[in-house]
Amino acid sequence: MRHFLLSLATLLAPLAAQAAPPQLLLQTATFRSLDQAQHKGGEVEIYVTVPVRPLTYRQRAPRSFQAAAVVDLSIVKADGQPAWQETVTLKPPVLTDTTVSIKNPLSFLKRVNLPDGTYTLRGKVRDQYKPANGETTVELPLTVAAPAGPAFSDVIFLSRPATKADGQSNFNRGGYLLTRAPGNYYGRGADNIFFYTELSQLPASRPVVLHYHVENAEGFAADADADPISPTVGRPTTVVGQLPLGPLPAGPFTLTVTARDAATKKVLATQSQQGTRSLTEYAPAGAALPR
Template structure:
């Protein structure tokens, strides 16, 4: 009887707190260096916070949630360029009142010709019919600028680690652990990032300038030297201290300079993130099942 009362109270509290499921889509565009299959490599990093999901009892002191994520890439004419459904089964919990439930993340790398697309992601709570589905859409433009250019800047949860592996988490000789939603939570003192420079002039060192700023005017700057790689994209991986920057959104600008005295702007890109020092924002990805 005591267990039943505790269970009912827990379920009532969970139902009161339950909102619609959430879905974070982080998209990074890279050039496909394959001369046969031209176009872009698109990395879609999907994160589903498990806090809003419904947990079903499987056994005494055993609860689990489940969700499906449907990913679609639609061409400009509305036809499908990519479609996949992924099922997520978060770890079993013995107590649904646990305040921290780790999000579930996975990464997909797809190859698309240049053009205009729409990325659509839908998450569905498997154990809830009412208010149990959320859809997120993002425009996706793939093109190759003329001259030197930077790929999208990827915000990382930890430093890019040298790796000889060949999987979705490896790029440019590094293993990348993304920061879901570009959010840096409790205990994060630095932001980490990765991008690639294309069509860089050969035979001269370049200067890379990093500028981190927030809406209230707080800022931090750093410089580094860069020697372009021949015949391949030049990787740029680094970090910047968050220091005294306040909570809230921030923008990281990465600029590459060359020419006489390295004063001519050759390429630039930016990434927008979020600092939330009071929240728990773990990094890393779980393998989808």
């Protein structure tokens, strides 16, 4: 999962200058389409987080205030032609007192099916009630390509364990309800890294052993092995895991997931994801319901 973060500290700390432009955090994860017969190519998951603190709260009634952020999302092909676009208005809960210090960021999730190719995701956010504050634009490169052999999708960090879930929802995938960790950030009180990924094009009827490894730049490392899994015929195999944070120091870390053939021990695929841990600041809440 690739992501853009202006500054995670500004997601969590109060902002003194209300005239500052609104902020935008974009994260993406690319999967192979679960139904290749219907959707050739890949599926791009777009996770949007907008801090609420810089937004303007408008009074709606006595002791009733609400803010709103307008987010324009678009995906452009390599030749400049549009591939997809959507405008979303995010509104935080109504407040009776705008001086309260706890204002969780707003999150939005969208999945877009795209043919294999190279794209650019563009996100633009503005304050609906005070557009004079300006706008913030973020761009991320996207590549959708079929793997030549066994391969993991991008790894999604979760703020809490994936849970079995039926039905169709933006927050459901592979039979699980997934609650993202905004900014791949684990804050004060978090004891585990939770994650989700998918493994495609595995050899049929050959069990696979998964290994999890986390490390940081200072040399801290921890490892864990998961029970063997059997490939899912005709579709990607879901992988849901967790790893204790334990004595992992504050700061950036990298999680690496490796798949080996259970019989030959040959490495079939590997994928890494970067995250951040804080021992003092709480993490933003991850959305688990459509807004």
